Structure formats: structure tokens, C-alpha cells
Amino acid sequence: QKEVEQDPGPLSVPEGAIVSLNCTYSNSAFQYFMWYRQYSRKGPELLMYTYSSGNKEDGRFTAQVDKSSKYISLFIRDSQPSDSATYLCAMRNTGNQFYFGTGTSLTVIP
Amino acid sequence: SQTIHQWPATLVQPVGSPLSLECTVEGTSNPNLYWYRQAAGRGLQLLFYSVGIGQISSEVPQNLSASRPQDRQFILSSKKLLLSDSGFYLCAWSVDRGNYGYTFGSGTRLTVV
Numbered sequence: 001q002k003e004v005e006q007d008p009g010p011l012s013v014p015e016g017a018i019v020s021l022n023c024t025y026s027n028s029a030f031q032y033f034m035w036y037r038q039y040s041r042k043g044p045e046l047l048m049y050t051y052s053s054g055n056k057e058d059g060r061f062t063a064q065v066d067k068s069s070k071y072i073s074l075f076i077r078d079s080q081p082s083d084s085a086t087y088l089c090a091m092r093n094t095g096n097q098f099y100f101g102t103g104t105s106l107t108v109i110p
Numbered sequence: 111s112q113t114i115h116q117w118p119a120t121l122v123q124p125v126g127s128p129l130s131l132e133c134t135v136e137g138t139s140n141p142n143l144y145w146y147r148q149a150a151g152r153g154l155q156l157l158f159y160s161v162g163i164g165q166i167s168s169e170v171p172q173n174l175s176a177s178r179p180q181d182r183q184f185i186l187s188s189k190k191l192l193l194s195d196s197g198f199y200l201c202a203w204s205v206d207r208g209n210y211g212y213t214f215g216s217g218t219r220l221t222v223v
Contacts, residue, residue, distance in 0.1 A: 008151065034211050043116075043200050043214035044154075051209070088154070090211075097169065098208065100154040 003027055006089055006101030015110050019076040023089035023101045026070065030099075033065050034090040035074045037083075038103065044088055048074070079108045112137035116201045116215030123222055129174075129188040131218050133201030136182065141203040143184040144212065145176055148198040160184060196222045 006023045013019055021035075031052055036044035048063045050056045050072075056063045062075040072091070076083055086103040113136045123129060135141050145157040156169045158176035166176050173192050177185045184201060198219055202212040 004153075006153075032209055036211075036214075041217070041219070043202075043217045045214070046211035049209075049211050090154075092208075095207075097156055097159075098212070102151055102153040 003099040004089060004091060004101045007104055008102055010105040010107060012107045012109060013079055015079060015081060015108055017079050017108070019079050019083070019106060019108075021074040021076075021087050021089075021104050021106070023072050023091075024070055025072075025091060025099070027093065027099075028067070028070065029093035030067075030070075030091040031094065032092050032098075033063070033072050034098070035061075035063055036088040036090060038086045038088060040085075047087075081108045081110050084108050112203075112213065114201065114203055114213055114215045116218060118218060119216065120219045121221070123191050123220065125193055125222055126190050129186070129191050129195070129220070131186040131199055131201075131220075133184045133186075133215055134182055135184075135203045138182070138203070138205070140181060142206065142208060143178060144202040144204070145184065145186050146200040146202060146214075148200060148217075154200070158186070191222045193222050196220055 004025045034049045035047045037047050038044040053065045053067045060077045064073040084107045086105050088103045089101040090098045092098045116133045144159045146154045148154050160178045174188050200217045201215040204212045
């Protein structure tokens with residue numbers, strides 16, 4: 001079983017839609033959770049990070065962590081064509097290594 | 111502000127040739143440095159990380175090696191490339207263990223032919 005599972009998509013939505021991106025994980029020791037956005041042929045850029053459970057909001061983006069279900073989500077409100085990218089989740093415990101999901105490809109259609 | 115530089119952006123190399131990818135960080139001291147490889151459908155694979163000059167930890171046994179000759183310089187090398195070394199290589203840095211995430215470079219697309 002992989003440490004982190006992420007649906008690769010592709011996901012296609014109309015402009016203005018609410019997007020929900022999700023990851024599940026198996027290691028209950030994970031405490032730090034991140035979401036990255038990666039445009040084609042570019043390096044990933046950090047969108048949001050959270051520690052332990054709960055919600056965090058930043059503009060149109062909301063990250064949720066449910067440690068009891070081992071499930072994290074990223075919501076994008078009022079999606080824009082510029083949000084079209086691959087979204088990667090990442091997480092780790094107290095060690096040095098982050099575990100990344102394989103990424104979900106999102107296309108927002110104008 | 112901190113910046114990370116990675117080059118070259120694209121590289122095509124024949125099987126059996128050597129490899130040297132360089133990464134430098136500006137605007138910070140004693141960063142943790144990382145080399146990742148990203149393959150389609152397989153996510154990001156940690157290859158090496160370094161917490162200081164000359165300190166290299168290898169996560170995956172392979173045909174590659176890494177060195178950190180200076181505080182803000184991280185080099186990925188190979189003596190003889192294999193076809194399976196093709197991929198998108200990413201350098202990243204973080205403060206400490208990266209509790210607040212990594213900053214990635216722009217990546218090198220390596221194709222071994």
C-alpha cells in the first residue's frame with residue numbers, strides 16, 4: 001500500500017466552479033500536510049501547509065485535514081483558468097522525508 | 111529574498127555518458143537541500159538530502175550520487191547514465207526539516223537516449 005494515495009484525474013471544471021482535491025494516507029504518524037501547485041514543465045510551488053487536524057483558509061483556497069479518517073482536502077472556490085495545473089499533496093511525520101501524492105491534473109475551462 | 115537556481119532546464123544525454131546537475135540557493139544560510147525525481151504517474155521520489163556541507167543522505171540506491179561542496183550548492187551526478195535515469199529532476203531547499211514546506215527549483219528535464 002502506498003503511503004499517500006491521490007486520484008490522478010484528469011479533472012475538468014467550468015470557470016467559477018468549486019474544486020475539491022483529495023488525498024488519503026496510511027501512516028497515522030503524519031503531522032505536517034502540504035499542498036503544492038505545479039504548472040507544466042515547472043517545479044512545484046507551495047500553496048498551503050497545515051499542522052495536525054483542522055481547516056486553513058487562504059483567499060480562494062481552503063485546506064482541510066481529517067486525521068481520524070486519514071484524509072486531506074484542498075478546496076478551490078471560484079476557480080479560474082489560471083488554476084489549471086497539477087496539484088500535489090505532501091505529508092510527513094517527525095522524520096526528514098515528505099511523502100508526495102502523484103498529483104491531480106486540473107483544467108478550468110473558460 | 112531567497113531564490114533557488116537550477117540548471118540546465120533541458121538535457122539530452124546518451125546512455126553511458128556522465129551527468130552533472132547543479133543547484134544553488136541564494137538569500138539563506140545552512141539550508142536543507144534535496145534532490146527529487148519526478149516520473150509520470152509516480153509522484154516525487156526523494157533521491158538525496160543534505161543538512162550541511164559534505165553531509166549527504168541517500169534515500170534510494172541507484173546510479174546517481176550527490177555532493178554539497180558549499181553551503182548553498184548541491185550537485186547531482188552520475189558516472190554512466192542509464193535509460194532509466196530519464197525524468198524530471200528537482201532541487202529543493204527548506205529551513206530545518208521543512209515544516210513549512212519546501213521551495214523547489216524550476217527542474218531539469220533529462221532524457222537519456
